[in-house]
Amino acid sequence: MSPDLLTALIVGAGLFGIGLYGALSQTNLVMIMMGVELILAGALVNLVAFWRFLHPESYAGQMFVLIVMTVMAVEMAVGFGVAIARFRARGSVEMEEARELKG
């Protein structure tokens, strides 16, 4: 297997790990969203690498990247909408204070 593909996949894995750490460890909603963005970025790298090194003749791979970018934008829009609503209601977006969501 080619070192290019391996390098790209390991970068993707690294981004996934960093993003997972961020999403789990941060207490602020906005910082958690940054973690999720990093996880999605890892997915992007993998998709581009798969397209380039495994199936460069099929453009469905590139289209998948566009869809993931859309998901990133949607995540931002909805996340900030929730953050603003939460901030209006409670005056903070700290997740430690969101105990009432517990079942």
Next chain:
Amino acid sequence: MAVITLQTFFIALFGIAALWFGVVVFRTSSMMRSALALLFSQTALGAMFLAMQAEFLGVLQIMMMATEMSIMAIFMVMFMMDPGGLGEMDMTHQKRLSIAAGVIGALAVSGVALFAHWGPTATVAPAAAEQIRGLGTELLGRSMIIFETAGVTILTAMIAATAVAMPVLQRKKTS
């Protein structure tokens, strides 16, 4: 036959830059630095796409993330209790668990990447102009319905986010 080429070098270079900036995101306490570190991480990824000869996707990534992360910056400064990072507040919890999860996750995924049988790898990618044409025909052909769905989803998300974020109107009581 493992061949280290200039392409490998650049992929690795930008990849390391992306990882480094990704780490910086959670290590700095200034929110502006954090947001811009995420921006540069994503830009490095865009450069990595360019190194992987996906020119359209690379430029698109570089363009979209500049705006997206700058908007993220203002939200972080608005919603963090200590945006300048001068108050030395600790904004993390369950640190040990998170580090363990992150490391194990990354190692597991890299393990899969290492030991999976990927089959033969392609050596040449289509030219940039051909890629744009191919992607266009893909979007307006076989994958049209998927792409339309994505478009409608983003529109719904925009409307929903605006609706959620709008303040509750105080209706005047009519006597």
Next chain:
Amino acid sequence: MRIAVVLGFLFAGAYLVAVLEARLATGRLRLAAPGWAAMALLGRESVVPRQPDRLFFETAPALLLIAALLAAAVLPLAPGLFITNLATGALFVNAALAYVLVALLMAGWGPDGAYALIGGWRFLGQLIAYSMLIVMPITAVAMRAESLLTTDIVASQTGLWNILYQPLGFVLFFIAAMGVAFLPPFDLPSAEGELAGGVTSEYTGVRLAVFRLGRLVLVITLSAATVVFYLGGWLGPVLPPWAWSAVKILAVSATMLLIGHYLPRIREAHLLAWCWKLGIPLALLNIFIVGVMVLVWP
């Protein structure tokens, strides 16, 4: 060689824009004024404000200049006279211009000053207003050329320039370009009257010189983009191609500066309202009209 010619062209254009700006500000035409001003700035002390975010403070002026130069890199001035001809040229212009925002945000946050901070965040709001009006008209231009290559876009205007083919798109792009370059009446981030210079208020000496240079190059770059996308690039009779490019680019910059000279500064809320309620529907209409026209009368 090619790169040196293009860069020389850009900096000469920036100098002329500075001359014109000085003429509008002082009412006197002095060709040497920007040169003296630059020398004065270079000789002056570079003050660093108290408790700056040093990294951002130092990077911002350079990033502004680099973003403007990168955007100019894909714009052809004559057949064969460009720094690089990317297959995604029209998109790349957008991508490079997005970093103008990043530079201004850094310049706003970096020096730890209230005016600078307000200026930086104001530009973020301004981006939300203008960015769609940059992207959508370019989409229509690329639709007519059936290519994202900037040279193809110029070639597609051989019969009829885009300013006549899609005048609506031209007006929107022109206004948005003035917004990107924060020229008056859109100079919200650097408003002299109300923010004492805004993002530039804490910069002095060499850094201010680089910042001003970046802004002037940005004006020239956006004029060049307008010329390439709407005014037929190097096309024109009698004169050699590069001369046509030069004349058109300078004319567009002069028009931008003159328009700004006679208009009052717009309010942020009004800018957003106009751009979103009027500008974006018009841009969509433009895409629709151009789509129909490309089918009927290419």
